[in-house]
Amino acid sequence: MGRIIKLVFSIIVIFTSILIFNRYDANAKTSYMLSKNNIYTYEFKFTDEDSQEFNSTFTDKYIKKVNGYLVFSHNYDAYKETKNGLFHSFCTDAPEAPPCSVETKPLKEISYPIKVGKTWGYIDTYKKKIIATNLTVKTKAGTFKHVIKVRLYQSANLGYEDWYDEYYAPNVGLVRTENIFEQESHWMKDLIKLKKIKKH
Numbered sequence: 565m566g567r568i569i570k571l572v573f574s575i576i577v578i579f580t581s582i583l584i585f586n587r588y589d590a591n592a593k594t595s596y597m598l599s600k601n602n603i604y605t606y607e608f609k610f611t612d613e614d615s616q617e618f619n620s621t622f623t624d625k626y627i628k629k630v631n632g633y634l635v636f637s638h639n640y641d642a643y644k645e646t647k648n649g650l651f652h653s654f655c656t657d658a659p660e661a662p663p664c665s666v667e668t669k670p671l672k673e674i675s676y677p678i679k680v681g682k683t684w685g686y687i688d689t690y691k692k693k694i695i696a697t698n699l700t701v702k703t704k705a706g707t708f709k710h711v712i713k714v715r716l717y718q719s720a721n722l723g724y725e726d727w728y729d730e731y732y733a734p735n736v737g738l739v740r741t742e743n744i745f746e747q748e749s750h751w752m753k754d755l756i757k758l759k760k761i762k763k764h
Contacts, residue, residue: 600626
């Protein structure tokens with residue numbers, strides 16, 4: 565009897581160890597911020613209420629660091645990641661010339677630690693909520709696993725639907741955004757190319 569108990573206990577220990585080893589921890593040494601070591605190319609698609617489609621592409625890459633924020637080329641977005649979350653701000657001046665000051669009240673794009681159902685205030689009457697944490701998203705840039713989905717939504721009841729979903733891949737950053745407004749217009753931004761910057 566004692567041998568059986570020991571055998572069962574050993575199996576439980578081994579099985580638990582395997583689960584722990586293979587479990588993906590989205591909060592341990594994982595970044596959801598755009599990397600300064602990558603060049604990102606996105607495709608933007610917009611469909612209006614008349615079903616007309618408009619497409620465009622743009623590239624985003626790291627420019628420099630200002631007050632702890634990493635500043636990127638497209639729209640001069642500035643990002644900073646802490647134990648509390650991923651924060652987003654903007655350069656108020658031309659980023660090529662000092663001081664490229666960053667807004668003092670950044671927006672929290674993701675709240676850490678990551679947990680499905682977690683919500684937080686964003687701006688005005690809008691809130692954000694973590695919808696999922698282990699998605700697989702396919703774009704032209706590749707297949708991304710363990711993707712988290714964050715939804716921006718209008719917390720006030722305005723009588724219409726308006727939401728905005730963001731998909732973040734670990735150690736890559738934003739790979740997709742999608743917006744629906746009153747079921748009449750729709751737009752999507754997809755990562756279509758991811759290029760590593762060669763280190764000299």
